[in-house]
Amino acid sequence: MRASRVVEAVLFASQAPVSAAELARVDEDLDEERVEEAVAELRVEYEREGRAFGIFEIGGGYQLLTRPEFAPVLERFDSVPANARLSAPALETLAIIAYRQPVGRAEIEEIRGVGAGGVLRTLQERELVEVVGRGEGLGRPLLYGTTRRFLEHFGFRSIEDLPRPEELPVVLSQRSEEVKPNGA
Amino acid sequence: MRASRVVEAVLFASQAPVSAAELARVDEDLDEERVEEAVAELRVEYEREGRAFGIFEIGGGYQLLTRPEFAPVLERFDSVPANARLSAPALETLAIIAYRQPVGRAEIEEIRGVGAGGVLRTLQERELVEVVGRGEGLGRPLLYGTTRRFLEHFGFRSIEDLPRPEELPVVLSQRSEEVKPNGA
């Protein structure tokens, strides 16, 4: 298998930017220098073929992203769907973030018992939640919180304004620290 | 901008399959036929260049996925999320729903000889099945069917794509008529 294709596969499927050192660990035949050669090779190919994507360097890592000149295309694509209402999974995720912020994806998934990737994206696109920091511990997970837009939309002055009656379920009323030591 | 590059940009920027109709809406110069031509063109290019990914037809749309030969590399990589697999009870329940839809909980439990409440809820939360109507009879039971997400999870093009067990015992078809779909 060609080094450049292995690098391409990893960059395509990775959730986050990948450094040359991490890429070099994928295969015994690779070292950082060969990874950099492979990246350069891919860049030349993408350029020559006029691909809609390219390799960008972000925070010390490589990432495959759509080229900026295609932004108008994607905007037209995005402008079609957008539901007026949030789905039940989105509402539940929003409730968890609202009451437990800042909170990481793993914690949300643990509470709901299902993956939260798509739902988090929807909420971010709706500008109801945003990344507010990074947690401690393995992989320094992204932490989510509600936005100003969230407060405006639901008519709260601040997060302290959220109703917190007795009957608030325990999973929502407990602070993250009580549940997970490596949260915020 | 070339049609094939517009199509490539949208497929690249989407995690889920995109249908030809959705792709055609992106540009005034596109229609479904031209989208299909563009997809065919991209396939030839990816094949020729030996790209690590290809275009697959899933759930009535097109999706960019890595080729299976890169699985051994990607399975080992931390920032590449593992594709979740379902438990045996979940697969059995899903098989019944997939082949019998629309189908009620009582019939599922009858076939498997065990309770289905917990499994059904998990499948609903993962958006693999959904309520598609109500049956006749006592309590007008909820009827379940599979979702588009189901097709994505298994990589099927459509529900007709479902694998069929070789021997279909004759007794199987007897009971299907008893359950009448309502809202489906």
Place this chain on the structure above:
Amino acid sequence: MERVASPDLYQVDLERFRGPLDLLLHLIRNQDIDIFDIPIARITAQFLAAIDRADHLELERAGEFLEMAATLVRIKAQMLFPRRVEGGEEEDPRAELVRRLLEYEHFREAARLLEDAERDRSRRWQRGYVEVRPAPASGVPLETTWDEVWEAVLRFAARATEPEPGYRFRGRLVRIEEKIELVLGALRESRRVEFAALVSPWGTRMHAVVSLLACLELAKRSAVLVRQSAPFTPLWVYRRRRGEE
């Protein structure tokens, strides 16, 4: 793998099986038994022995196996006293069981095919990261209200009261029916009652949650009206007469 020493010593581990039908099929297929002519006495003995050994099964699962055991014992008895149906032909008491076994086996095979498809699909990856793009301004405005978010909050509460199969509560379960009775009882004496008054004598969070669910259930049945003038002010439950808005 188990070995057949004698029919009575056929060892199986119940935990491995997805249910009674799965176990029965295993017993039949692994001993090369003709499914249309099941030696019911032998299979029943093996089935009972298997559940007898599994003393640590959860209550719900144990119930499923016991139900099948009862069916087997009944079929065994019917085999001793064959019934004649109209036309003089004998009805095989095993017929319905055979139909269920074949049907289940069919879906077990279908599940295996789904698993194959899942494995193939899981060897291909979609893009791991896709840039977050803000929804275009021209898009549909969000209509979701706080009430909908709050309903999602209450769903967590509802879920906490509904035990997972095999999950055991320590102490007594708090039943919504009991709370409904309690609310209705309180409202027989006065037209309205403060929610806090319904809750305080018991104190625990679970009681509070179930009481609230009871009120909401009654509100849904139009038996009560739940009112709160502003967040954090007392919540009142009103008795509702028939036909009253």
